[in-house]
Amino acid sequence: MDMTEGGSAEMAVNRKGPVAKDAVTAVQAGLAAWTLLFLTFATFGPWFHIGVAYALTSGALLLSLVSLYLADRGYHSVWRNPGTRGVAHSGLAVALGLPALVVAAGYLGLHIAFLLPLVLVFFMIALVLGLVVFSERATARARGENFFRDWFDAPSQTSACGYCGDRTPLTQGRWARNRWLCPTCSTAFPGGLA
Numbered sequence: 001m002d003m004t005e006g007g008s009a010e011m012a013v014n015r016k017g018p019v020a021k022d023a024v025t026a027v028q029a030g031l032a033a034w035t036l037l038f039l040t041f042a043t044f045g046p047w048f049h050i051g052v053a054y055a056l057t058s059g060a061l062l063l064s065l066v067s068l069y070l071a072d073r074g075y076h077s078v079w080r081n082p083g084t085r086g087v088a089h090s091g092l093a094v095a096l097g098l099p100a101l102v103v104a105a106g107y108l109g110l111h112i113a114f115l116l117p118l119v120l121v122f123f124m125i126a127l128v129l130g131l132v133v134f135s136e137r138a139t140a141r142a143r144g145e146n147f148f149r150d151w152f153d154a155p156s157q158t159s160a161c162g163y164c165g166d167r168t169p170l171t172q173g174r175w176a177r178n179r180w181l182c183p184t185c186s187t188a189f190p191g192g193l194a
């Protein structure tokens with residue numbers, strides 16, 4: 001077998017497979033978040049009630065986080081499972097979820113920050129730490145997924161193990177954290193490899 005040939009081209013043109021479930025749910029969560037935000041805006045005026053507004057925007061905040069989390073999972077599941085789709089769905093979910101997060105967090109945050117400045121400081125520190133952890137995780141994941149894709153061979157439906165490099169059928173290999181492993185290596189590293 002020609003080990004120098006990558007399979008990303010074959011994967012890129014596959015538009016027939018099923019859409020990753022997480023990516024579809026992510027879009028639905030994003031739409032639900034916006035529904036709650038519009039309901040909040042609809043109560044502005046004579047029907048405004050601060051408790052209801054807090055409840056609705058808190059719900060929108062939660063749903064936007066769910067939509068971003070699932071969009072991320074759906075996007076990576078597409079790269080890890082040749083023959084599935086969902087990158088566009090994940091992109092749409094981010095386009096819905098991210099602005100919903102900003103609007104909901106802005107609405108809630110402005111109220112809370114004025115009452116408790118310490119909450120704002122804590123939130124900023126948590127945000128910076130979160131970004132650092134996320135970017136390190138993303139780098140490790142991208143490394144494993146690129147390796148899998150580079151060695152993926154569409155005709156034989158195999159790829160190379162992320163640890164020992166042995167060619168393994170897709171049906172036998174397994175994603176363990178950030179690497180795709182052959183049965184031997186996935187038994188040797190039950191917790192997966194970074």
Ligand SMILES: [Zn+2]
Nearest residue numbers: 161164182185
């Ligand atoms: Zn192996």
